[in-house]
Amino acid sequence: MKKAFRIFFYVISALYPILVFALLVVFKLPLKLLSLCIIALAAALFVSVSAKKKEKSLEWKPLATSVLFFLAGLLCFLTNESIFLKLYPVAINLILLVFFGSTLIYAPNMIFRFATLADKSIKGSFHEKKVENYCRKVTCAWCIFFIFNGTVAILTVFADKIFGITPENADKVWSLYNGGISYILMGFLFAAEFIVRKFVDKKMTKVFPLTKFKASSRAKEAVVCYDGKWSDGVFKTWGDFLRDTAKMRKFLESRSTDSYILHCGDFWYFGVTFTALLQCQKAVHLTQNISENFLAEALLPGMELLTDAEVQNSLYVPEIIEKSEEHSKEEIEKTPEINGETTRIFLFTSGSTGKPKAVPQRMKEFEEDNAFIISKWLDKISERKFVSTVSQHHIFGFLFGFSLPFATGTPFRRKRIEFPEEFETLDDEKYLIVATPAFLKRTVEMEEKLNMRDPWLFTSGGAVSPELAVKTDKVFGIYPLEVYGSTETSGIAYRMQDKDGLTWTPFDNAKIWLGDDGCLRIISPYIKDPAGFATADMAEMLENGKFLLKGRSDSIVKIEEKRISLTEVENRLLESGLVEDVKVIALSNDIRQYLAAALVLNEKGKAEFSGKEKYAINKYFHDFLMHYFENTVIPKKWRFLDKLPTDIQGKKHKEEIAALFEVK
Amino acid sequence: MEELKQEIKKVIISSLELEDIKPEDIVDSEPLFGEGLGLDSIDALELGVALKKKFGIKFSSDNAENRKHFASVDALAEYIAASRETQNKE
Numbered sequence: 001m002k003k004a005f006r007i008f009f010y011v012i013s014a015l016y017p018i019l020v021f022a023l024l025v026v027f028k029l030p031l032k033l034l035s036l037c038i039i040a041l042a043a044a045l046f047v048s049v050s051a052k053k054k055e056k057s058l059e060w061k062p063l064a065t066s067v068l069f070f071l072a073g074l075l076c077f078l079t080n081e082s083i084f085l086k087l088y089p090v091a092i093n094l095i096l097l098v099f100f101g102s103t104l105i106y107a108p109n110m111i112f113r114f115a116t117l118a119d120k121s122i123k124g125s126f127h128e129k130k131v132e133n134y135c136r137k138v139t140c141a142w143c144i145f146f147i148f149n150g151t152v153a154i155l156t157v158f159a160d161k162i163f164g165i166t167p168e169n170a171d172k173v174w175s176l177y178n179g180g181i182s183y184i185l186m187g188f189l190f191a192a193e194f195i196v197r198k199f200v201d202k203k204m205t206k207v208f209p210l211t212k213f214k215a216s217s218r219a220k221e222a223v224v225c226y227d228g229k230w231s232d233g234v235f236k237t238w239g240d241f242l243r244d245t246a247k248m249r250k251f252l253e254s255r256s257t258d259s260y261i262l263h264c265g266d267f268w269y270f271g272v273t274f275t276a277l278l279q280c281q282k283a284v285h286l287t288q289n290i291s292e293n294f295l296a297e298a299l300l301p302g303m304e305l306l307t308d309a310e311v312q313n314s315l316y317v318p319e320i321i322e323k324s325e326e327h328s329k330e331e332i333e334k335t336p337e338i339n340g341e342t343t344r345i346f347l348f349t350s351g352s353t354g355k356p357k358a359v360p361q362r363m364k365e366f367e368e369d370n371a372f373i374i375s376k377w378l379d380k381i382s383e384r385k386f387v388s389t390v391s392q393h394h395i396f397g398f399l400f401g402f403s404l405p406f407a408t409g410t411p412f413r414r415k416r417i418e419f420p421e422e423f424e425t426l427d428d429e430k431y432l433i434v435a436t437p438a439f440l441k442r443t444v445e446m447e448e449k450l451n452m453r454d455p456w457l458f459t460s461g462g463a464v465s466p467e468l469a470v471k472t473d474k475v476f477g478i479y480p481l482e483v484y485g486s487t488e489t490s491g492i493a494y495r496m497q498d499k500d501g502l503t504w505t506p507f508d509n510a511k512i513w514l515g516d517d518g519c520l521r522i523i524s525p526y527i528k529d530p531a532g533f534a535t536a537d538m539a540e541m542l543e544n545g546k547f548l549l550k551g552r553s554d555s556i557v558k559i560e561e562k563r564i565s566l567t568e569v570e571n572r573l574l575e576s577g578l579v580e581d582v583k584v585i586a587l588s589n590d591i592r593q594y595l596a597a598a599l600v601l602n603e604k605g606k607a608e609f610s611g612k613e614k615y616a617i618n619k620y621f622h623d624f625l626m627h628y629f630e631n632t633v634i635p636k637k638w639r640f641l642d643k644l645p646t647d648i649q650g651k652k653h654k655e656e657i658a659a660l661f662e663v664k
Numbered sequence: 665m666e667e668l669k670q671e672i673k674k675v676i677i678s679s680l681e682l683e684d685i686k687p688e689d690i691v692d693s694e695p696l697f698g699e700g701l702g703l704d705s706i707d708a709l710e711l712g713v714a715l716k717k718k719f720g721i722k723f724s725s726d727n728a729e730n731r732k733h734f735a736s737v738d739a740l741a742e743y744i745a746a747s748r749e750t751q752n753k754e
Contacts, residue, residue, distance in 0.1 A: 415727070417727075418727045418730075419712075419723065419725070419727050419730050420709070421722075421723055421724060421725040421726075421730070422725050422726075422727060423725075424725045425725050438706065442706075442709035442710070442712075442713070445709075445713050446709070446712060446713060446716070560706050589681055591679075591680070591681065591710055592706055592710070613684075614684045615684045615685050615686075615689050618683075618684055618685075619702065622702045623699060623702070626698070626699060626702070630704070631697070631698060631702065631703070631704035631705070632704040632705060632706055634702070634704075636682075636683075637683050638683075638684070
């Protein structure tokens with residue numbers, strides 16, 4: 001009954017202008033009687049609304065309407081002037097203008113409030129800000145409409161006086177506009193906004209990180225991965241992604257293994273396998289190194305290797321994906337949820353103890369890292385295609401080469417760029433390049449100005465020298481956006497040298513200060529230790545919270561962006577059983593940084609190498625270290641001595657060792 | 665061809681500032697990278713630059729092809745000789 005009455009009332013208030021016109025002009029109802037009717041109607045509505053619920057606060061909309069009607073009716077009754085009845089639409093527009101307009105000052109705006117009520121997924125999503133901005137524009141549009149509509153409504157109220165027409169015709173004009181045209185205009189505005197919204201929605205980048213995507217997150221034909229260059233048109237789509245992950249999932253479910261090592265040079269196979277592993281809640285160890293010796297140490301009992309390289313006793317990913325049968329639609333669209341806090345991901349780093357160390361990581365922190373990049377540079381990202389020179393098995397390559405483009409739905413290249421010449425082919429599209437400074441350095445030496453269209457560059461894993469930054473601009477047409485961070489800290493700060501010079505700006509979510517040793521201390525969502533992480537990077541803090549880097553301080557050095565512990569290399573050399581004493585130092589020449597080793601052979605070593613050429617001895621130790629390290633960080637220069645220079649305390653000083661390698 | 669190989673070896677040694685090694689220590693057919701001569705990926709790029717300067721040749725934008733050319737001194741010599749020939753024809 002109450003409901004029926006309310007519907008009746010809403011119909012009345014919508015048709016109000018026509019009713020007033022009909023009763024007043026057509027049926028010649030006395031104004032006093034009509035105003036009494038309206039007062040009665042208002043009272044009835046007021047009673048129905050205020051009596052409705054005791055516990056909840058009163059609904060303001062029907063209440064305000066009833067008060068307005070009541071006032072209109074009362075004033076009209078007292079003055080016997082129909083004008084007060086006719087001012088109702090004006091008042092409505094004014095009130096709506098105040099309500100909508102005030103939310104432009106006191107956020108969130110009105111339309112955004114409606115939108116978040118209708119779609120709960122907007123709140124807390126990456127595109128929330130964009131949606132809010134759009135809604136703000138829509139709110140503005142409605143405000144302008146209310147101003148316009150209200151103004152015209154006023155004009156129609158006084159139509160007889162302004163346009164000099166008969167009161168009767170004026171009443172017609174008033175009801176025609178307020179009871180008809182104004183609704184039609186409103187309808188038009190609704191329709192136009194609906195069309196614009198569909199268009200904007202399509203253009204808006206929706207962010208779905210690995211832990212939040214569903215089968216419906218993207219269109220089936222949306223491109224995830226491309227081969228060669230973009231315009232070759234060799235694509236893997238979202239539909240392919242769902243299909244292939246289902247295949248990999250089924251394969252993993254058929255095995256009892258809980259812990260896997262993953263190495264796929266192909267970004268597609270990598271992404272599919274990685275996702276399926278997390279969906280099946282398996283432990284994943286990422287490694288770029290799949291040499292026999294490394295695997296002998298890293299593959300613990302019960303673990304298996306998933307790879308697209310030809311390695312004995314491994315599970316060959318391309319075969320699993322390409323050869324296994326297709327699964328049901330239901331299975332394909334299942335997408336088991338990935339919990340960012342319980343994922344078991346391990347990245348290998350060379351700890352100073354000797355053995356390759358698997359450092360546990362979680363998707364939660366990876367995605368927080370991505371989130372900052374997305375919040376800052378989504379526009380740059382979403383209009384480009386990703387191409388990486390960095391292995392996705394390293395943290396920087398993983399974060400920027402896979403998890404970032406996956407989250408933003410930006411297509412990424414299946415193959416890593418390994419030679420600078422490959423950039424020459426990328427002249428067909430806007431690309432976003434993920435590279436290390438080392439790779440940039442070689443590229444600017446090899447290449448003239450590249451014919452690339454408005455590229456964007458992310459670099460990490462070492463600072464770009466001012467000279468390299470300028471050269472990069474010459475060759476690529478843009479300065480690299482440098483991200484400062486490491487496996488332990490993830491991204492911490494950024495700079496772009498054409499704007500920032502050498503000054504680093506910390507990420508919004510990172511807290512940075514200097515320790516007693518002059519090195520940076522960092523707290524960020526990524527760092528689990530509440531005391532923060534102590535880096536080995538010396539720095540100078542600036543007044544505005546930004547900082548300058550001043551070099552590294554300890555026995556861990558970076559050779560072409562690869563972290564290497566000098567202690568570890570020394571320990572390995574001692575393990576050879578041929579060495580009595582050793583000191584490894586980092587040196588550099590015009591070309592590069594490299595390690596150099598000064599050795600004292602023990603008795604066994606001396607016997608082993610007696611009469612051999614030095615080159616052969618060098619080669620022996622080089623090949624020995626190849627079992628444990630990547631080629632880049634193995635000492636390039638060797639000295640064999642009877643005794644290493646030490647001070648009185650027996651301490652070996654870098655300077656004295658370095659002197660051994662000076663070219664005479 | 666032998667002369668070219670000698671030259672390549674000299675470029676390898678001088679451009680990468682290799683120590684303790686004479687051109688005759690480098691075996692023509694042995695792999696340059698990894699276990700053989702033990703060069704690394706940075707050396708590869710550096711060597712590319714040096715060979716480009718010395719012989720005026722250009723490497724391909726195709727990754728697999730480059731790997732072939734850089735496999736050994738033999739492969740490099742073959743590639744350089746071939747690209748010189750095409751240049752002469754033009």
